[in-house]
Amino acid sequence: MKLIYIYDALCGWCYGFAPAMRDFYQNHKNDFETIDVISGGMMRGERSGAIGEVAPYIKTAFKDVENRTGVKFGEKFLKEILEEGSTIFTSIPPSIALSIFKKEALENPQLAGEKNEKILHFAEDLQSLIYFDGIKPKDYSKYGDLAIKYGLDKTDFVEKMNNSDYEKLANQDFQLSQDFGVNGFPTVIIQKGEEFYLFARGFVDLTELERRFEAMKISV
Known part of the structure; x- marks a missing residue:
């Protein structure tokens, strides 16, 4: 089986869902040959812009996310990004x-071993950079700092952020998300052979993920 996780780094509910997704995969990683983490490209084109203009709803929605999921939004994000309102919110840099x-x-041999977990953790860390640490999505140096955590070279990583080849890869992710018919994040799909099963759409806690997985194993 293959686990397909379609998310967006700027999706608040994805931020809230990340711990459940991480724990679910950890519990069942031996059931899946691989996990594919796909960026959905939620905030781009006309949907990209100053956060105060394109995503003012976050000022109230973040509390709903906190209360339902248990995650916390950082003070720097709340004060310097959300309240100030001028930071450009775009999904493209974290997707790259x-x-x-x-x-x-x-x-890269540096990332050999447990690469699926590392990709999932990196995606979660991208969300924490934005929603807890309060970085600006276009601050490429912060992605370089995150790369250091995984043993990668910061300068090389930041240079690649400016390489159009990687933007093309991000665009391929966006197209994959569209091809799957995804219209909301997070979305989790399980592939078994040639069949695809919608496993979760929107926030689901770990208990419900486990219940669904057990039911799926019985019925499929």
Whole structure:
């Protein structure tokens, strides 16, 4: 089986869902041959812009996410990004960062072993950078700092952020998300053979993920 996780680094509910997704995969990683983490490209084109203009709803929605999921939004994000309102919210830079990391996971010996977990953790860390640490999505140096955590070279990573080849990879992710018909994040799909099963759409806690997985194993 293959686990397909379609998310967006700027999706608040994805931020809230990340711990459950991480724990679910950890519990069942032996059931899956691989996990594919795909960036959905939620905030781009006309949907990209100053956070105060394109995503003012976060000022109230973040509390719903906190109360339901248990995650916390950082004070720096709340004060310097959300309240100030002028930071450009765009999904493209963190999506490029994920594309770089996925390619590194395939090719770089530094990331050998447990590469699926590392990709999933990197995606979660991207969300924490934005929603807890309060970085600006276009601050490429912060993605380089994150790369250091995984044993990668910061300068090389930041250079790749400016390489159009990796933006093309991010665009391929966006197209995959569209091809799957995804219209909301997070979305989790399980592939078994040639069949695809919608496993979760929107926030689901770990208990419900486990219940669904047991039911699926019985019925499929």
